Amino acid sequence: MDTFFSDWYYLSIRNIKQIWRPALALLPAIFMPVFFFLVNASSLSAFAKVPGFPNVPYRDFIAPVAIFTAIFFSAGNAGIELVQDITNGYFKKLIILPINRLTIVLSKLTEVAVQAVLQGLIILVLLLAVGVHFATGFLGILAIFGLLIIFAMAWSCLSMISALRTQNARLVQSMFVLVFPFLYLTTSQAPLNLLPPTFRLIATYNPVTYIVEGTRALVLSGWSNPAIGEGFLTAGIMFVVLVSLTLASFQKALK
Amino acid sequence: MSNESAIIEVTDLVKTYPGDVKAVQGVTFQVKRGEFFGFLGPNGAGKTTTMNMLVNLVRKTSGSILIDGLELEKNLNEVYKRIGFAMQEIGLDETATAREMLELHGHLYHLPKDRIKSQIERLLKLVELEKVADRFTSTYSGGMRRRFDLALSLIHEPKILFLDEPTQGLDPHARQLIWGHLRELNEQGMTIFLTTHFMEEAEALCERIAIMDRGQIVTTGTVAELQERHEARTLEEVFLKTTGSNLGEEEVNLNAPDPYARARM
Numbered sequence: 001m002d003t004f005f006s007d008w009y010y011l012s013i014r015n016i017k018q019i020w021r022p023a024l025a026l027l028p029a030i031f032m033p034v035f036f037f038l039v040n041a042s043s044l045s046a047f048a049k050v051p052g053f054p055n056v057p058y059r060d061f062i063a064p065v066a067i068f069t070a071i072f073f074s075a076g077n078a079g080i081e082l083v084q085d086i087t088n089g090y091f092k093k094l095i096i097l098p099i100n101r102l103t104i105v106l107s108k109l110t111e112v113a114v115q116a117v118l119q120g121l122i123i124l125v126l127l128l129a130v131g132v133h134f135a136t137g138f139l140g141i142l143a144i145f146g147l148l149i150i151f152a153m154a155w156s157c158l159s160m161i162s163a164l165r166t167q168n169a170r171l172v173q174s175m176f177v178l179v180f181p182f183l184y185l186t187t188s189q190a191p192l193n194l195l196p197p198t199f200r201l202i203a204t205y206n207p208v209t210y211i212v213e214g215t216r217a218l219v220l221s222g223w224s225n226p227a228i229g230e231g232f233l234t235a236g237i238m239f240v241v242l243v244s245l246t247l248a249s250f251q252k253a254l255k
Numbered sequence: 256m257s258n259e260s261a262i263i264e265v266t267d268l269v270k271t272y273p274g275d276v277k278a279v280q281g282v283t284f285q286v287k288r289g290e291f292f293g294f295l296g297p298n299g300a301g302k303t304t305t306m307n308m309l310v311n312l313v314r315k316t317s318g319s320i321l322i323d324g325l326e327l328e329k330n331l332n333e334v335y336k337r338i339g340f341a342m343q344e345i346g347l348d349e350t351a352t353a354r355e356m357l358e359l360h361g362h363l364y365h366l367p368k369d370r371i372k373s374q375i376e377r378l379l380k381l382v383e384l385e386k387v388a389d390r391f392t393s394t395y396s397g398g399m400r401r402r403f404d405l406a407l408s409l410i411h412e413p414k415i416l417f418l419d420e421p422t423q424g425l426d427p428h429a430r431q432l433i434w435g436h437l438r439e440l441n442e443q444g445m446t447i448f449l450t451t452h453f454m455e456e457a458e459a460l461c462e463r464i465a466i467m468d469r470g471q472i473v474t475t476g477t478v479a480e481l482q483e484r485h486e487a488r489t490l491e492e493v494f495l496k497t498t499g500s501n502l503g504e505e506e507v508n509l510n511a512p513d514p515y516a517r518a519r520m
Contacts, residue, residue: 003365010362014351021350021391089346093407096310096340097363098332255314 007099011107012114018081019115025077026119033069033123037062040189041130052193056220063132064215065188067144070119071152072179076172077115078108079159083172086163086253095254105250108160109153109243116152120145132219140218143228147218150235151211157242164249182208187216210234261285261321262415262446263292263309268318270304270470278304280470281318286415286448291441293461294450297498301470302450303343306419309448310340323414336364339408343419345400349393353384353403356392357410364411371410378406381436398429405433415446422456434460454491464490468498 020026041059048058085091094104124141134140162172185202186209192200203209214231221227263286270279279301286292296302307313309320311327311334320327322334348356354375361371379385382402387395395403401421408416418437422430437460441447451457457464458478465475474481474497478490487493 006365007363010359014348014355014359017355018350085346085348088349089342089344090348091346092312092342092344093340093346096312096335096338097360098335098365099363 004100008103008106011103012110015107015111016114029070029074029119030122032073033066036069037066060132063127064219067120067123070123071116071148072183074115074119075112075152075156076159076176078112078156079163079172082160083163083169086167105246112153112156113149116149117145120148134219135222136218144215144218147214147231147235150239154238154242157246160246161249164253186212188212207234207238260287262288262323264321266319269316270308271316277470282472284465284472289444289446291447291460291462293457293464295457295464296467300467302467303419306417306450337414339413340417341404341408341421345404347392352389352391354388360407360410374410378409382406397424401425418449420451458490466497473497
């Protein structure tokens with residue numbers, strides 16, 4: 001136990017450095033949310049005048065989605081890096097070190113959390129620059145980051161499970177397509193009451209809807225909105241389930 | 256009962272993969288402290304599987320493995336502190352520099368900071384990579400990667416060094432350089448367990464040799480003993496007489512996940 005935290009720390013530092021190596025790899029995860037936010041905020045701004053739409057600018061309505069998209073696009077990197085370690089043989093070197101092997105997975109999750117914060121901060125600066133108002137203030141921004149960190153770690157587990165089970169880089173990279181149904185079959189672009197019935201049904205069962213709504217409540221409403229608690233609860237459940245599955249896959253890979 | 260002069264004791268080691276593929280069939284041998292031990296055999300003989308079992312990268316089906324008197328599976332981390340392993344596939348972190356990797360591994364072996372620093376300088380000098388230590392390992396040539404991999408496996412000054420084909424793909428100069436380092440390490444007391452396809456390498460370096468074929472050890476001894484026993488003039492002749500040719504029976508890891516399995520369904 002005395003070396004558990006130092007092993008976790010040093011492996012995390014190694015993984016965190018991978019975030020900007022190469023630095024260009026960071027661009028898509030920044031460009032995509034900024035692009036979608038700017039395009040949607042201007043081209044769909046009239047949507048805010050539709051009866052039944054909350055009384056807020058469309059720009060503010062989709063602001064949480066911008067932060068979210070950045071995390072969606074980058075959380076899969078953990079699995080890609082892991083499968084690279086596996087296929088080039090470095091993973092074998094790691095597992096014959098005198099360390100607690102759990103720290104290999106924990107350090108990947110730490111990397112994901114750090115990347116979520118870094119990318120979230122960049123998008124946050126943009127949102128503040130274009131005048132998005134955060135109803136819950138500074139504490140609300142901290143809560144948004146807390147929620148998104150939990151979600152990012154949970155989401156990254158999908159790619160890590162894929163890496164550990166298939167050990168195939170192309171399959172892990174293809175997990176990227178999951179972003180689209182999970183992000184767009186939610187209330188990310190329109191409130192639940194304005195979605196067509198089929199979409200509404202899917203969005204109701206899509207756990208990401210609750211994370212989006214929780215984040216949105218922190219931006220638009222206030223602390224009393226129950227969506228905040230539901231968001232944290234959903235992210236927490238996803239975290240526990242997916243991290244458990246990742247650890248099970250990791251144990252299986254070690255055997 | 257552990258034999259004190261032996262640092263590696265393997266008894267009745269068996270590895271059977273699913274489908275009743277017998278990769279290793281009841282292998283028994285000992286490696287003495289400070290010995291330079293060669294482990295030879297044709298492709299698919301079970302050498303790499305055996306070596307991987309010695310570090311628990313492959314789980315044994317049955318048998319016993321003692322490393323420095325410790326039962327491997329019950330004392331993994333204690334064993335890992337005592338061994339270094341330069342594998343056949345040189346797995347490096349391509350997003351890190353050589354210095355960063357050595358530093359990371361030093362920390363993960365829980366060495367004091369000043370020792371990590373001195374070890375890094377010593378090892379980089381040893382493998383002649385001081386000038387490129389701050390370059391990403393992805394920029395290294397094959398020979399540089401091999402040399403660096405050797406340095407990485409030595410960061411914690413292990414008692415036992417496992418080497419799986421350490422000079423594969425190297426030019427004669429680089430090979431001589433590695434041989435020189437290995438001799439020096441062995442003279443300093445390090446036990447070295449080497450698998451190689453190069454007979455001249457085994458002949459030049461190893462005090463004792465075991466030849467494996469079809470999952471079993473077929474002969475063991477010094478080069479002179481083997482030549483006398485098998486009435487051969489060279490080690491290569493001993494190798495050919497004891498193993499014949501097994502092309503087409505190369506080792507397949509049937510446990511490896513098959514990413515195309517679903518696509519074929």
